[in-house]
Amino acid sequence: MDEFKPLFEEIQNSLVADTFVKMTFSKPIRKNDGLRNVYVRLVTIQNQQKFQFTYRNKTNDVVKNYTLEEAFEEVETLLTNTFRSAVVFTLPDDIQVFVSKKKVVTLKKVAPSFTNKLPETHDRPKEKRAANKDYLFYLGVTDKEGNVIPKMADKYRQINKYLEIIESLINGIKLPKHIQIVDMGSGKGYLTFALYDYLKNDRHKEVSVTGIELRDGLVTYCNDVAEKCGFEGLNFENKLIQDYDNKKIDILIALHACDTATDDAIAKGIVANAGLVICAPCCHKQVRQQVKGVEQESPLLKYGIFKERQFEMITDTIRALILEKHQYSTKVFEFISNEHTRKNVMLVGSKTNKKADTKDINDKIKDLKSQYQIDFHYLEKQV
Incomplete structure (x- = not known):
């Protein structure tokens, strides 16, 4: 969707400038679906930079890693079907993203929340020690x-x-x-x-x-x-x-x-x-x-x-x-x-x-x- 092009440009520019910190999704469209939030950060896996998406469900977390192109597709899907808002945290600005019921995308820049980037080590999600017992x-x-x-x-x-x-x-x-x-x-x-x-x-x-x-x-x-x-x-x-x-x-x-x-x-x-x-x-x-x-x-x-x-x-x-x-x-x-x-x-x-x-x-x-x-x-x- 062309509506997401300005958002993707902001993310792309922050990657080039090495100022991207993380991205979060909130305000689920359907609260009873179980998916409460999604958190996105950069990780390095086998010397390749990936976007790590952590899907915070009511009963468990699911972690998936995407390339830049795959990440943009997932961001568009989440903001179209699942969430009404998101925030892209960068060192110069926080970019607030709002999606209306008519799927109109609005961006707003506010003061930054972070002064330093997050480490890009690949942290494994916490093991559920009591899973499937x-x-x-x-x-x-x-x-x-x-x-x-x-x-x-x-x-x-x-x-x-x-x-x-x-x-x-x-x-x-x-x-x-x-x-x-x-x-x-x-x-x-x-x-x-x-x-x-x-x-x-x-x-x-x-x-x-x-x-x-x-x-x-x-x-x-x-x-x-x-x-x-x-x-x-x-x-x-x-x-x-x-x-x-x-x-x-x-x-x-x-x-x-x-x-x-x-x-x-x-x-x-x-x-x-x-x-x-x-x-x-x-x-x-x-x-x-x-x-x-x-x-x-x-x-x-x-x-x-x-x-x-x-x-x-x-x-x-x-x-x-x-x-x-x-x-x-x-x-x-x-x-x-x-x-x-x-x-x-x-x-x-x-x-x-x-x-x-x-x-x-x-x-x-x-x-x-x-x-x-x-x-x-x-x-x-x-x-």
Whole structure:
């Protein structure tokens, strides 16, 4: 279409001047199609410059590489049939592209968003570690063809993000030949199944995974799915976390175990001298209940929502300090996007040989408790 000629000339000129940064497409014509955005950048593959198109769908990303001529054809197709607007980012200008319902193309130049170009290395798209797995079907995440069920898209992303985190963590520690993992508060087992499958079938590790869950129906359900999948080293037990007495734990996991159940799980990991302790705390009632009705000096704690968040941070900070006291290197980071939940903090402790400064850590914990008028932290009494 001749309407796109000025756009293609602008892109061509930016390529000649070496000022092209990237291109994005937005405002889908049909929002229920599943394709939300398309991102375009330059990559170098086998010494040839290509345009890499990343198609951002609701449940997955698709990446395709095109020559200049193919890229122009795809741009025209996308702006004719799929999107109403796009932006070409160059170093001198951002070129905004608008397509009307009558297919009239309008260009508008505005101030540039970028001062430097993007690298042209060929980055492979992130591997979906949980793609096309039987357990996903049995757990209701995918259909029989392996397609992610739309309402489970967030769970699917969470599973893959979890495996991405696990991969980096286990690469940073020394583990025995046969790895013993306990997942305390395993629930329906989405992440428990994913971890077992990843370690056993993708990384080819000798591994045994035990899921601890109080709800008997979920334990029966998960053991049935494990049997269907042939996961001989994965089993689920119906019991309280504090009643689990296996002293051989290499990796202790507690994701969203409610209130002090997180502390019970951390304590089990510390006592077992686990190489890795991974937890995503849920609610933080124990400390908050102690200070209920107590006047706090800090103006931050005047407002209920700030008070809740502050005591969540205090609770998890003391957990991290207690882990450090027992020779764990700790870090706290975001687990998944907080778009759907604020309960997305992950606390990880990796066992080290470094001797801890116990007095200094105890002083820090004491100061925190004194500052906020806290009598005790539950985990202190468990280890």
